[in-house]
């Protein structure tokens with residue numbers, strides 16, 4: 067039996083993210099030298115989820131490496147809504163803070179929508195505030211959610227900024243990835259379908275996609291047989307999976323081995339969309355700092 071050779075181009079998110087972070091660092095250095103402005107990012111973590119701790123630490127390190135100020139706020143798991151809103155209000159008013167990220171999910175007793183709604187929209191570097199959601203949907207200058215922004219940057223690099231005539235299928239309809247991703251693809255003139263768990267014949271819908279974005283959060287649920295030959299596959303899933311031998315590994319929403327034999331280009335997990343998410347968080351913090359100080363913003367960091 068012959069095993070199909072992977073033929074897809076592997077989209078190296080790790081290298082792409084490193085290049086983006088270097089560009090951001092260059093702009094940060096000039097912002098400091100020319101205007102005395104140091105972009106600052108505040109990350110708020112409530113409770114002690116070990117996976118979240120890793121992300122928060124990585125974000126903090128990469129923020130500092132880009133020359134930005136990093137502020138980390140760790141609150142106890144039993145923090146009240148009023149205490150959290152009070153911290154957000156202080157960060158809103160702090161001139162050293164240009165970006166605010168409240169790590170999700172929050173403990174169940176807290177109202178995430180109310181907390182996000184309390185973040186000053188111009189400091190909302192996650193792009194989750196309804197004002198930024200509405201601005202993105204209407205084509206106005208928004209802060210755009212980091213994961214879809216990172217996916218778009220990789221697609222722009224591969225296909226250029228015009229997806230006219232191309233069919234894009236986004237699997238997953240979350241506010242964090244699926245919906246904003248669909249908006250960004252529409253802005254690039256793609257013909258966009260948003261599919262989800264209630265979609266009939268998901269396989270057939272996926273097979274129609276020139277560009278397939280998988281953001282469902284179910285390990286390896288999309289096999290190569292669902293992929294149109296030559297398609298571009300962006301795998302947003304980051305699922306921790308326990309192997310039979312006890313090892314814990316990361317897997318995407320796409321079955322990489324079978325998909326890579328059919329696709330034209332594909333992002334791996336890890337080393338694909340994940341690193342781009344953090345790089346885009348830094349890019350958004352730089353964009354927010356420029357806008358807050360009425361300075362021209364660097365090109366290529368917003369869609």
Ligand SMILES: Nc1nc(=O)c2c([nH]1)NC[C@@H]1CN(c3ccc(C(=O)N[C@@H](CCC(=O)O)C(=O)O)cc3)C=[N+]21
Nearest residue numbers: 121167168169170171192304336337338340341343344
């Ligand atoms: N308000 C908010 N904003 C977020 O952006 C946010 C959040 N809450 N809550 C948690 C999720 C998760 N998230 C990740 C970012 C990067 C990697 C990443 O870089 N992953 C590496 C692997 C990391 C590893 O090995 O564990 C990769 O895919 O190569 C993963 C996950 C951001 N999140």
